[in-house]
Structure formats: C-alpha cells, structure tokens
Amino acid sequence: MASRSISDLHPQLAYAFGKAEAEWLLINPTAPKPFLVATYRSSQEQQTLYDQPRDRKDNDGDGLIDEKDEFVTNARAGQSPHNYFPSLAFDIAFRNSKGATDYQVKWFADFAKLVLKTPGITWGGNFQSLIDRPHFELTGWEKLVKK
Ligand SMILES: [Zn+2]
Numbered sequence: 278m279a280s281r282s283i284s285d286l287h288p289q290l291a292y293a294f295g296k297a298e299a300e301w302l303l304i305n306p307t308a309p310k311p312f313l314v315a316t317y318r319s320s321q322e323q324q325t326l327y328d329q330p331r332d333r334k335d336n337d338g339d340g341l342i343d344e345k346d347e348f349v350t351n352a353r354a355g356q357s358p359h360n361y362f363p364s365l366a367f368d369i370a371f372r373n374s375k376g377a378t379d380y381q382v383k384w385f386a387d388f389a390k391l392v393l394k395t396p397g398i399t400w401g402g403n404f405q406s407l408i409d410r411p412h413f414e415l416t417g418w419e420k421l422v423k424k
Pocket residue numbers: 359366367368411412413
C-alpha cells in the first residue's frame with residue numbers, strides 16, 4: 278500500500294493540501310471531505326501497478342485477467358512523482374458523512390481551485406492526456422529528480 282501520510286509529502290504540497298482542506302471545511306461544511314489516498318509509493322509498488330494489465334493475474338478480483346480497467350498508470354518505477362521521498366505528488370478522494378468514498382468530478386474541480394492558490398502545483402485534471410483528477414504534483418518535479 279502507498280503511504281497516506283501527509284508527513285511523507287514535500288513541504289510545499291503538505292502546505293497546499295492542509296490549507297485547502299482547512300478552507301474546504303469552512304466553505305463546504307456539509308460536503309464530502311477530502312482525504313489523502315496516496316502520497317509516497319515505492320518503486321516496487323509502482324512497477325506492480327504498471328504491470329497490472331499485462332501480468333496475467335486478476336488484480337481487481339472481478340474474475341477477468343488483464344482487462345481494460347486493470348490499467349491504472351502509464352508510469353514505470355521511478356517515472357511517477359509519487360516514487361520520490363518526500364513524495365512530489367499526492368492523490369485525494371472524498372468521503373461523505375456516511376463514510377462512503379465519493380469521486381464526483383465537481384468535488385475535485387472545486388478542491389483543485391483551493392489547492393492551486395499555492396503556487397508551483399499542477400493538477401492532474403489539467404493534464405493534456407490521461408486526465409487524472411485525484412492527482413496533484415509539484416510543477417517541474419522532473420527537473421528536481423534529474424541525476
Ligand atoms: Zn497521483
């Protein structure tokens with residue numbers, strides 16, 4: 278399992294999430310609440326996710342092997358900003374008052390507006406290809422990890 282801890286996040290991302298979350302609770306007290314689903318993810322776990330649609334296993338337990346919805350990422354180990362420590366990206370979801378997870382597009386778009394008040398962050402909802410609404414990353418993270 279990937280880490281869900283805010284303390285495994287790059288400080289700029291931890292600040293942006295914490296501030297946006299606090300504002301969200303003030304502005305939308307009855308709406309589903311955002312929470313961190315993933316911060317740091319090891320290279321080994323990244324590779325396992327990448328391999329899902331081609332590993333001849335039923336990864337999601339639906340009785341099908343390597344079907345379309347086992348595809349979750351284009352990134353191999355080391356190619357995702359989640360694979361660096363502290364993590365250069367985080368993923369979120371929302372939880373309603375009954376404890377159920379909520380993935381409505383509207384929540385992500387509204388929360389992104391709050392997160393993006395902190396400069397230097399890119400939202401996956403603005404990606405040109407493979408839109409990834411739960412995902413936020415440090416803009417230009419590739420340059421930070423260049424060897
Ligand atoms: Zn992500």
